[in-house]
Amino acid sequence: MIRVNDIDPASLPQIAVRPATARDHGVVLDLLTSLDLDYPGRDLALFYVGETDGEVVAIAELRRLGSRRLLSCVGVRSDLQRRGVGRRFVSALLDGATDDVYLFTVAPAFFRHLGFTPAVPPEGIGRRAIYGCRDCTPDRCVCLVRRADASVARAV
Ligand SMILES: CC(C)(COP(=O)(O)OP(=O)(O)OC[C@H]1O[C@@H](n2cnc3c(N)ncnc32)[C@H](O)[C@@H]1OP(=O)(O)O)[C@@H](O)C(=O)NCCC(=O)NCCS
Structure with a gap:
């Protein structure tokens, strides 16, 4: 198992990203629970995993909503x-x-x-409707967008 001392920020290993398969679902569910990221409408078929040396170290759900995407449940193993x-x-x-x-x-x-x-949530992307949060806290939970033409900071 990869431990925190194996991850040297000065020389980080590559993080390979791929769609989660049924074999990953146990680890994805564990991370969703331990990082408090789960929500009622999440769909394991839409998850991606990040792995290094064959171990899942990060997860995210990426959902298509019309011409847009919605990123949810981004999480990294807590010790890393x-x-x-x-x-x-x-x-x-x-x-x-x-x-x-x-x-x-x-x-x-x-x-x-x-x-x-920062963004205004477009029609069809409503946090309450998607996440079903009972205690919606728009002041804490903010909407952001990464435009398709934006240059993404590349750390790799
Ligand atoms: C948020 C999370 C995905 C970030 O991953 P990470 O591997 O810890 O982040 P990184 O080390 O790549 O950090 C990159 C930068 O973001 C900053 N950062 C990381 N987590 C942050 C947080 N929760 N709040 C503010 N800044 C944060 C780091 O300080 C770093 O900035 P720097 O380069 O100026 O030092 C991870 O901490 C996590 O899983 N948290 C618990 C679940 C969660 O809150 N997910 C987001 C819900 S939408």
């Missing part, structure tokens, strides 16, 4: 956070994306590093 894994993972996941990518997040500073900017 704040070492550049998330930045590399999201950069690789969205590399070459040709649609605008929206998300609602409580960690906007992280996503600003990746080319996301």
Whole structure:
């Protein structure tokens, strides 16, 4: 198992991104639970994983909504956070994306590093309708977009 000392921020290993398969679902569910990212409408078929040395270290759900995408459930294994894994993972996941990518997040500073900017949620992308949050907190959970033509910070 990869441990925190194996991840040297000065020489980070590559994070390979691929769609999650049924074999990954256990680990995806564990991360969703432990990072408190799960929501009623999440769809395991829409998940991607980031792996290094064959181990899943990051997850995200990427959903198509008409001509747009919605990014949700971005998470990095808790013992490997704040070492550049998330930045590399999201950069690789969205590399070459040709649609605008929206998300609602409580960690906007992280996503600003990746080319996301504040946005008004477009029609059809409503946080309550999608996430079913009972205690909606728009002041904490902000909407951001990464435009298809935005240059994404590349950390790899
Ligand atoms: C948020 C998360 C995905 C970031 O991944 P990470 O691997 O820890 O982040 P990185 O090390 O790649 O950080 C990249 C930059 O974002 C910053 N950053 C990371 N997490 C942050 C957070 N929660 N809030 C603000 N800034 C953050 C880092 O300080 C770093 O900035 P720097 O380069 O100026 O030092 C990860 O911490 C996580 O899984 N958190 C719990 C789940 C969560 O809150 N997900 C987001 C919900 S939408």
